[in-house]
Amino acid sequence: MTDLVRRRVAVIATPGSNPAALAAKAATTTIPIVFGVGADPVKLDLVTSLARPGGNATGINFFVADIAAKRLGLLHDLVPKATRIAVLVNPDNTSTAEATLREIPEAARAIGLQIQVLNASTSREIEASFVTMVRDRADALFVAADAFLNSRRVQFATLATRHGVPSAYSNRAVVEAGGLMSYGTDTLDMFRQVGVYTGQILRGAKPADLPVLQSTKFEFVINLQTARALGLEVPNALQLLADEVIE
Numbered sequence: 001m002t003d004l005v006r007r008r009v010a011v012i013a014t015p016g017s018n019p020a021a022l023a024a025k026a027a028t029t030t031i032p033i034v035f036g037v038g039a040d041p042v043k044l045d046l047v048t049s050l051a052r053p054g055g056n057a058t059g060i061n062f063f064v065a066d067i068a069a070k071r072l073g074l075l076h077d078l079v080p081k082a083t084r085i086a087v088l089v090n091p092d093n094t095s096t097a098e099a100t101l102r103e104i105p106e107a108a109r110a111i112g113l114q115i116q117v118l119n120a121s122t123s124r125e126i127e128a129s130f131v132t133m134v135r136d137r138a139d140a141l142f143v144a145a146d147a148f149l150n151s152r153r154v155q156f157a158t159l160a161t162r163h164g165v166p167s168a169y170s171n172r173a174v175v176e177a178g179g180l181m182s183y184g185t186d187t188l189d190m191f192r193q194v195g196v197y198t199g200q201i202l203r204g205a206k207p208a209d210l211p212v213l214q215s216t217k218f219e220f221v222i223n224l225q226t227a228r229a230l231g232l233e234v235p236n237a238l239q240l241l242a243d244e245v246i247e
Helices: 002-006 018-027 065-080 094-110 124-137 147-151 153-163 172-176 187-202 222-230 236-241
Strands: 012-016 033-037 059-061 083-087 114-119 140-143 165-169 181-185 218-223 243-244
Touching: 002 165, 012 018, 012 187, 018 033, 018 059, 018 094, 059 187, 065 094, 065 165, 065 181, 065 218, 065 236, 065 243, 083 124, 083 236, 094 114, 124 153, 140 218, 140 222, 147 153, 153 165, 153 172, 153 222, 165 222, 172 181, 172 243, 181 187, 218 222, 218 236, 222 243
Parallel strands: 012 033, 033 059, 083 114, 083 140, 140 165, 165 181, 218 243
Antiparallel strands: 181 218
16 A cells, blocks of 8 residues: 555555555545445544545445344354354454454354354465364354455365365355355445446545445355255255355
């Protein structure tokens, strides 16, 4: 971000990353910033309010913790016999990790699940987490929304299948790579909106005049091939509920 400020770029876009948005905000108070963040941008101190951002930043809040409980519930519906759930967060993404760990314990208790929190911020730590899950006999895995964790989709899909761990993710890309299921914001729509706001700013709009948007499109995706490999039978009701079922 310091390098971008030094180059005097016209606008900085940080879609899909709380840390990137916070780094941009810390680096400049003058260059316009268009963010996509999973946490409340007011609580992150990126804007003073959603309706009136009031500074050099605006963008879209695509929610993370707010829908984490629903994703956990869908995982439970898909794997009803699972009672011990490993919850994996990236401790380097403080805001998302803390928000997830505020929501998930209460949601788990409400449906009779036990959780075990694991941390991973590197590929090696992801592998170590699966070793821990297998050792502790976790029945399923809930992966918190996080840009780094989403980027390791092939690793997650491979390890989850190898160890027979049904897993839930926030991003459909992991399911397309072989993960079991995802529920989260339609990220293509979120990225598109960041692009729209960036274009408006390049044409002269001010961030302070563009209200922070909130995602309204969410998608539930199931990979049937992965379900079969894990020995799971996906009820018709869940297949009908899904926005997409990957054969």
